[in-house]
Amino acid sequence: MAATTIASVRKSSVIPGFGLALGVTLTYLSLIVLIPLAGLFWRSASGGLDEFIRISTDPRTLAALRLSFTTSFVAALVNLVFGMILAWVLVRYRFPGRRFIDAVIDLPFALPTAVAGIALTALYAPNGWIGSWLAPFGIRIAYTETGIIIALIFIGLPFVVRSVQPVLEDLDREVEEVAATLGATRRQTVRRVVFPALLPALLTGFALAFARAVGEYGSVIFIAGNSPYKTEIAPLLIVIKLEEFAYSGATTIAVLMLIASFLILLAINLIQSWSRRRYGDV
Amino acid sequence: MSDEAFTSARLPGASAIHFRPVTVERRRIRVGLILVSLAFLGLFLVLPVVAVFVEALRGGLPAFTEAIFEPDAAAAIRLTLLVAAISVPCNLVFGVAAAWAIAKFDFKGKSLLNTLIDLPFSVSPVIAGLIYILMFGSQSLLGPWLKSEGIQVIFAVPGIVLATIFVTFPFVARELIPLMEEQGRGDEEAALSLGASGFQVFFRVTLPNVKWALLYGVLLCNARAMGEFGAVSVVSGHIRGLTNTMPLHVEILYNEYNFAAAFAVASLLALLALFTLVVKSVLEWRYAEEIAATRRH
Numbered sequence: 001m002a003a004t005t006i007a008s009v010r011k012s013s014v015i016p017g018f019g020l021a022l023g024v025t026l027t028y029l030s031l032i033v034l035i036p037l038a039g040l041f042w043r044s045a046s047g048g049l050d051e052f053i054r055i056s057t058d059p060r061t062l063a064a065l066r067l068s069f070t071t072s073f074v075a076a077l078v079n080l081v082f083g084m085i086l087a088w089v090l091v092r093y094r095f096p097g098r099r100f101i102d103a104v105i106d107l108p109f110a111l112p113t114a115v116a117g118i119a120l121t122a123l124y125a126p127n128g129w130i131g132s133w134l135a136p137f138g139i140r141i142a143y144t145e146t147g148i149i150i151a152l153i154f155i156g157l158p159f160v161v162r163s164v165q166p167v168l169e170d171l172d173r174e175v176e177e178v179a180a181t182l183g184a185t186r187r188q189t190v191r192r193v194v195f196p197a198l199l200p201a202l203l204t205g206f207a208l209a210f211a212r213a214v215g216e217y218g219s220v221i222f223i224a225g226n227s228p229y230k231t232e233i234a235p236l237l238i239v240i241k242l243e244e245f246a247y248s249g250a251t252t253i254a255v256l257m258l259i260a261s262f263l264i265l266l267a268i269n270l271i272q273s274w275s276r277r278r279y280g281d282v
Numbered sequence: 283m284s285d286e287a288f289t290s291a292r293l294p295g296a297s298a299i300h301f302r303p304v305t306v307e308r309r310r311i312r313v314g315l316i317l318v319s320l321a322f323l324g325l326f327l328v329l330p331v332v333a334v335f336v337e338a339l340r341g342g343l344p345a346f347t348e349a350i351f352e353p354d355a356a357a358a359i360r361l362t363l364l365v366a367a368i369s370v371p372c373n374l375v376f377g378v379a380a381a382w383a384i385a386k387f388d389f390k391g392k393s394l395l396n397t398l399i400d401l402p403f404s405v406s407p408v409i410a411g412l413i414y415i416l417m418f419g420s421q422s423l424l425g426p427w428l429k430s431e432g433i434q435v436i437f438a439v440p441g442i443v444l445a446t447i448f449v450t451f452p453f454v455a456r457e458l459i460p461l462m463e464e465q466g467r468g469d470e471e472a473a474l475s476l477g478a479s480g481f482q483v484f485f486r487v488t489l490p491n492v493k494w495a496l497l498y499g500v501l502l503c504n505a506r507a508m509g510e511f512g513a514v515s516v517v518s519g520h521i522r523g524l525t526n527t528m529p530l531h532v533e534i535l536y537n538e539y540n541f542a543a544a545f546a547v548a549s550l551l552a553l554l555a556l557f558t559l560v561v562k563s564v565l566e567w568r569y570a571e572e573i574a575a576t577r578r579h
Contacts, residue, residue, distance in 0.1 A: 015470050015483070021382040024379040025376065029380075029399065032451060039413060040413045089319045090319075095316055109502065110554075110556075112528075113509070113512065114533055115548040116330060153326060157327070180305070186308075208403075214406070215407065215409065215512075216512075217408050218511035235406050242412065242415065247416070247421055254406075257406060258405065258409065
């Protein structure tokens with residue numbers, strides 16, 4: 001149905017199979033993604049506004065949402081800084097082991113989150129490899145907010161590197177040479193010529209890492225401690241509500257998370273288009 | 283790496299003069315940045331993987347093999363393979379169809395379609411599980427009918443497959459779309475004008491052009507399908523030997539303080555991840571140009 005209306009406005013092409021390909025795509029997309037997601041919002045709306053407000057202003061819900069968004073923000077910031085450095089080193093410098101590093105960056109994409117979770121806990125628990133070194137100094141990482149942030153840094157790292165890397169590769173070195181001939185120091189060139197060109201890619205990477213971190217579950221729950229109001233992330237609260245068969249509670253938190261993520265992604269998109277206009281599309 | 287590696291010129295009668303190109307930082311900064319990168323990756327990425335294997339083998343090889351061949355673990359491995367064997371081909375067919383429609387044709391709403399395909403990436407896995415519970419669970423609209431027909435979706439294999447398909451939905455399409463858009467339509471149009479049929483064009487022209495990106499997309503999709511935890515955990519019901527996938531089995535063992543067994547099963551998943559990365563790197567190095575376009579996601 002939708003396929004035929006769209007098909008009627010397409011420009012003519014001699015290549016066959018448009019109707020079939022788009023039909024398969026739209027049917028599958030609707031069945032797997034769109035209808036179930038719409039069901040979530042429909043279910044949430046049918047519960048009534050009072051119920052929605054009651055659950056969304058519940059202190060435990062608010063604490064979980066605040067924790068999820070603040071830890072994700074901090075983790076995405078750390079990834080922004082180190083992702084930028086990693087992309088720079090990978091593109092600009094030649095040193096032994098460069099290819100190995102390039103391959104390792106994708107590890108968080110490939111390693112199952114539960115495996116990452118128990119591995120990080122084995123490292124940072126008070127009796128763990130690293131945790132036991134820090135414990136005498138009174139530093140605790142696992143079962144605190146710091147532990148959550150470490151897990152979120154792990155899963156978000158590739159997003160910034162892989163967003164910045166191709167842009168940096170395409171960046172014209174002559175522009176930097178021009179800046180240098182005009183008397184700019186290397187620091188000025190990097191700050192005022194290179195950095196603005198990378199800004200949209202950096203923001204994209206930040207947004208992707210942030211969005212992924214907000215929804216992350218597997219790698220966090222092992223290291224988080226999961227005590228209500230303190231180290232209980234929003235996705236975990238959804239799971240707890242489901243186990244209590246509190247479907248309206250789970251649905252409300254899910255809708256709040258989706259709306260909040262959507263607004264943040266929208267804001268970052270706006271900043272991005274602003275910086276593209278400001279500095280030009282590179 | 284040293285400054286001398288860049289440029290050195292010898293003027294007649296003078297000692298060697300070394301230049302550092304203006305677009306390169308001082309040696310001190312370069313070495314510093316490289317060391318920071320290595321330390322960060324070592325601490326955050328390499329050490330956890332090493333920990334998995336060390337903890338897995340801590341109890342010795344016999345304990346390791348026992349943990350893997352124990353009946354519940356074997357059932358979890360079988361279920362994981364089954365789920366991947368269903369969900370990956372589904373997403374493969376979808377990915378190829380979506381890439382064909384988006385890359386080879388112009389139509390209204392294309393960028394919206396592109397955005398919607400990426401949607402599952404920004405939805406929490408837990409929410410992915412939740413939406414199927416709301417759709418097929420006992421409290422849903424379909425619930426009573428499914429029950430009367432004797433079909434169980436939630437807390438059973440179909441629910442696990444659906445949740446896995448959702449979270450791995452964009453992988454193949456994401457690899458194919460940018461590459462096929464970059465390659466354009468010229469090859470296909472030429473083949474058609476020479477009298478090839480639509481299927482011939484697809485299997486003899488398009489497919490060979492994108493085979494490495496396709497393989498990489500399938501590999502990533504498979505790694506994520508076998509390793510998915512959050513979405514599957516919500517819909518599985520955690521019935522040992524029946525609806526436990528490998529990641530869920532790892533969680534159960536870990537929560538029972540059976541760490542050696544948990545890490546043993548986890549090490550199999552870590553091996554899968556390493557295998558995926560090795561194949562990916564080999565593909566990238568050998569077919570750098572083809573893959574370069576697809577890295578921009």
